[in-house]
Amino acid sequence: MGNAAKRTSRVQITEGDFSTEPGRFKTLHTKLYEAIMQENCPIIETLLRSHPVNEPMTVWVKSTCNKLLLEQTQSIFPIHLAARYRKVQSLLCLLEYGADPEIRDSRGHTTLHVMLLHWPITTANWTEPVNRIQRILTDIQNHAEMCLHVLCQHGARVNARVDNDFGYSPLHLAIRYGTHPVLSILAGNGAHVNATNGSSMTPLHMAAGMLNKEMTETLLACGADVNCAVSHSGNTALKLAVCAASTKAGRLLAADISSISLLLKKGAEANAQDHEGRTAIHEACLGGREAIINLLLEFEADINILTRHGETPIFMFLQRRSNLRETALFNKLLNLSYPLRITNNEGILPTGLLLPEFQPQKESLVGLSQKPLTLQEICSKIIRKVYGEKHKQYLRQALPLKIWNSVYSDYDFSQLWKSNT
Structure with missing residues (x-):
């Protein structure tokens, strides 16, 4: 099952919720829906003679709202349906019959966007599946990756942005929803690894801000600029990672700082200043996490560097009551x-x-x-x-x-x- 159910509030939609209208004769749309979900290519081919491949289908959606079972109609393109539920054979069949992977839904999503938004949450840490659950999860992941390869091979634009204020590219969506396996596939098919979204952030900025070492490492391996700065703030990936790890929650939860170490080892400039003149060690001292401060000092962070307002890292350290009790660090x-x-x-x-x-x-x-x-x-x-x-x-x-x-x-x-x- 994709990520949709997890991210939907109040109304929850699960795989299989799209269904025929109860008590009515199966219409062309519902027949096409069932053929796509069952990956019955001969039936899909027959139905496409009557239904234009790039016209939306109207299907019934079962949902729950305040514990009440509701039914309503929803419009969805055939190719979006196949991508959403990772139906590889149906996707191939639709593309062969002229389905446009760039067709957008009412929210400005292409087929590739739809697939990434519903990428399966199947965190797998096993080399080979050894039980039924692991085999099912592995199959789901493999089907998703196969669908992604199919789209890329059939001309899906891997740099197409979502038509909204966020302006996410597929790589940004992959970072936003934690779909790590997607990154190398998209980059290998021409995705711009240093593309910026509507907030002028690259995928690396987002991954670093989430302290996700795995995604950060993959992006750097794919050529991400480790010292690229957000245009409106001057923040680098290193500074965003330090900020995230130095928050109160970061301290209480002992947030992993391995992504910070990785960025520094890959050439992140420890003394890069944002538009206010603040550096990573200013943020680390404000947060008071000794491990981060020591790590930055190891990579030659300047403990005497000044912000535009003449604030040293020690000045930032003394801003917070909790830091004043850390006498050894001070x-x-x-x-x-x-x-x-x-x-x-x-x-x-x-x-x-x-x-x-x-x-x-x-x-x-x-x-x-x-x-x-x-x-x-x-x-x-x-x-x-x-x-x-x-x-x-x-x-x-x-x-x-x-x-x-x-x-x-x-x-x-x-x-x-x-x-x-």
Whole structure:
């Protein structure tokens, strides 16, 4: 069964709901409907002599609404019906008799769009099916892929957009509804992997924003531009992935960050700035997830980079009350910061520090930011800024141990950070 039943609210339509009108003689439309569903090609060929192949059929739909069984008519093109329910032989028969795969329904969907909207949810993690359920699910998936290949081979436009404000291409639809097997098939048949939708987002932006490593990996393998930015915001796939993983829900659920690691390994620019000057590490510090911050630092993210309003990543970290309790992480960020800025360009302090309960912390940080550093401290911070964490072990081999220790031995700011929580 396709995704339609899952996404429909109130009115649920399931496979087999299209049926003949009870108590009436089977009309041409209902006969054609049954022939398509049964993949009876000889009957389909006979009926197409009387019914134009590109004219819609009127069929009866059974649905439930507020626990009441309702029946109503619905119009659907024969080729859309075959694609929706993955009827391979019927699809081939209709195409051979001149069915137009580009014909659109009232919502602006082509046959390819219809198929993707009703792609089966059959997450399979087995190599070979070993029981009846697995065999059924595997067959459903295989039929869907066969139908997709048939459409592509018969000239379906793999870059045709849906006629609505979202402007999704087939690749965008595949990402939107989690149909991973579709991506490589579409890309292999000429789908533009860097096409943008109505919001100027590429499929990679969408996959990264969903933290879907599998789809992200497939798109990158198919040539997706890892550093492409959304035109109206400047967001890259990396920044969108970090934002998604750094939300409150992302923290509570310990959202998987493997897609972030993948993007960085594939060349994502860690210090790419959006139109407001914010980078991935600004978002990571705002979210307060140490694993993401460490990962970005490993790929040379600049902990001192400023937004257009003069906000450092530490400024973002101090915006949230929950972050102020993470003293160990903040101690690490302080040791990497030079110069220490805890206000923005207008001299405004982070929201978290303005809370009465954190008055001691505010006084300590204001004093620390105004305190001049020693020459040794300045040199240590500059070396760490230039070489970062990535080349830490290289410097250990190149420098005398005493000097290396003076550079990479973090100062303990806990004496200044008098927590009252």
